[in-house]
Structure formats: C-alpha cells, structure tokens
Amino acid sequence: MRILYGVQGTGNGHLSRARVMAKALVEHNIHVDFLFSGRKPEHFFDMECFGDYRVQAGMTFATHSGRVNVSQTVKQNFSLSLLKDIQALDLSYYDLVLNDFEPVSAWAARRQSVPSIGISHQAALTHPVPKLGSTWFNELLLNYFAPVDVALGCHWHHFGFPILPPFVEVDASPIEHTHQILVYLPFEDADVIAEFFKPFRDYQFLVYHAKQPTEPIAEHIQWYGFNRDGFKQHLATCGGVIGNAGFELASEALTLGKKLLVKPLIGQFEQLSNVAALQLLGAGDSMMSLDTNVVKRWLKAASPNPIAYPQVGNALVKWICSGQWQHTETLCHDLWNQVKLPDTWR
DSSP: OEEEEEEEOSSHHHHHHHHHHHHHHHHTTOEEEEEEESSOGGGOOSOGGGOSOEEEOOOOOOEETTEEOHHHHHHHHOSHHHHHHHHHOOOTTOSEEEEESOHHHHHHHHHHTOOEEEEEHHHHTTSSOOOSSOOHHHHHHHHHSSOOSEEEEBOSSOTTSSOBOOOOOOOOOSOOEEEEEEEEOTTSOHHHHHHHTTTOTTSEEEEEOSSOOSSOOOTTEEEEOOOHHHHHHHHHHEEEEEEOSOHHHHHHHHHHTOEEEEOOOBTOHHHHHHHHHHHHHTOOEEOSSOOHHHHHHHHTSOOOOOOOOOOHHHHHHHHHHHTOTTOOHHHHHHHHTTOOOOGGGO
C-alpha cells in the first residue's frame, strides 16, 4: 500500500500526531510520503522521522497578541496559489491519502477520486461534542477545509460517539518538581509573558517561546527556544502546565497527570471548544486573558491522576490495512475499552 500523508503544519499537535503515525506505519512496512502545509519550510524542526517530506503553502490562521486576526487571515489565505498547488499535486502513485486537516492533499484526493481518510481532532468537532463559539462559518470550515471520505476524530472522551482516544507518546518520570511550571503560550507577546510571571517568585517557570523578551527576565523564569526533547523532559518532570488550549499538549498533560491551565487563542473555534470540553470534564482550568488571580488559585491546586490512553497509532494502522474503512465503531469501541477514565467523567 502506498500512502500520501497530508499534515496541517500550523500547530505542533498535528505534527505530534503524525510522528506517532509515522512510527506505526514504519513498523508495518507501509510506504508513506509526507506533505506538510501551513508553515514556512524553515519553521519546521525535528522532522527526521518524516524522511524526504514536501512542504506546500496551504492555509493557516494569522494571529496577533493572542487573538486570530480575521482580516489578515483572509488576506493571506485566499489566493490562486492554493488552487494551483491542488491541481499540481499528482496522486496517481498512491492508493490512499491520510489527512490531518491539510487542504492541498485533501482537495487533490477529492479531485482525482483517490480514497482519503481524515485523522484529526477537528473531525471530532463534527459530532455534537462540547463546543464554544460555533458559527455557520466554523461548521463550514470543519466540513470543507480538508474534506475526506472517512473522518476519524480524536478527543479526551468519546462523548458517546465513534471518536478515537488521543494519539499520545510521552515518557513519564519518577521525579516531579512540584514548583516547576511549564509555560507554552506561543501566541502571546514574549515581554508580556515575562512581566506577567514576575510576581510569582515562589515558583519556577520554564517558558518555551519562539521569541526572546527584549528586557532582562526575573531569576525564577527560565526562557527556552523551542526544543522538542527539552520540552518533553520538562513536561515529564514539571508540577503543572500553563498553555494555550491546543489539543495535543493538553492530551500529554492529562496522560502524565499534570494539572492544566489553558488560555485559548481568542477567535479560534477549536481552542474555545477545547476549553468547553475541559471544563465539562473537570480536567483543567482556563482563563480568557492572563489573569493573576486565576493563576494564584491554580498554583495551589492538586494534580490529577494520570490517564493511560492506549497506543492508537498501531491499532489505526492495522485497521487501515484491513480495508474495512467504513466500519469505525468497532475500532473506537475497542480502544476506549482499554482506558480507565476518571469516575467524575462518566
């Protein structure tokens, strides 16, 4: 079987899920080529597992100061180059297109009648799961941004629908530094973050951000450019996570039993819906802006028990190889039967 795997590159969650799948596909000796879009080629990192991958412009959100910039998003996405990329992508070599909310490969597959399977968190939002900020435009986006023949969503809970558990691959640690807090707020200004955490001197904040603050930072704040191995190590040993409301980091925190405080990207429907799900499950706290009082309360909270999600990648690859792609219920049911969810989630 020859597969093209299209991956949305705007969020690290899509890449993390693709890494899990890449490992599982290699273990089953399946030939797969990767195509990424939504991020400039020089902004990808730790991509060795994807081999000789391709990058297209695709589509992405433009942000400013923790919010989606709608006008800039429209301006930079709607161009003839996207249509040209879709038309130029030749899929005659492939038997199947796997897709993680990536528009170029999805529309090319539809145009050339190549079977396609979507694997994304966004696909879970097509079910009546907890959502916030839903509009007709968001529903249109979910259904037509990257259309596929079979859509498999993943979420922290199945909510009674054929949804997969999260794709999580993390290394637990016997050591936990309860006063070390991992901070990942990529849409916030670096100087704003450094100033915000300055008063909390009883804790150590490990901040991962693409940019450096322009002013000297306090001694209890450690600043890192993004490094996947360092990030995973700090995630395993920290006492809690303050991040945006992206799906993958929250999934990793839940798996490791880390208390979680999220600040969603305002105007981003998926992140707002993640907040709604976390609140319904009682799985994390949230703040709509950088709120000192919320952080004070959260820092004193206890950590939850870890959730042992199963190895979704291997089960999914076996299901793909079976060719029974319309039968998703059994796959999802078997995977959730391996999970012991908190009693409060039932």
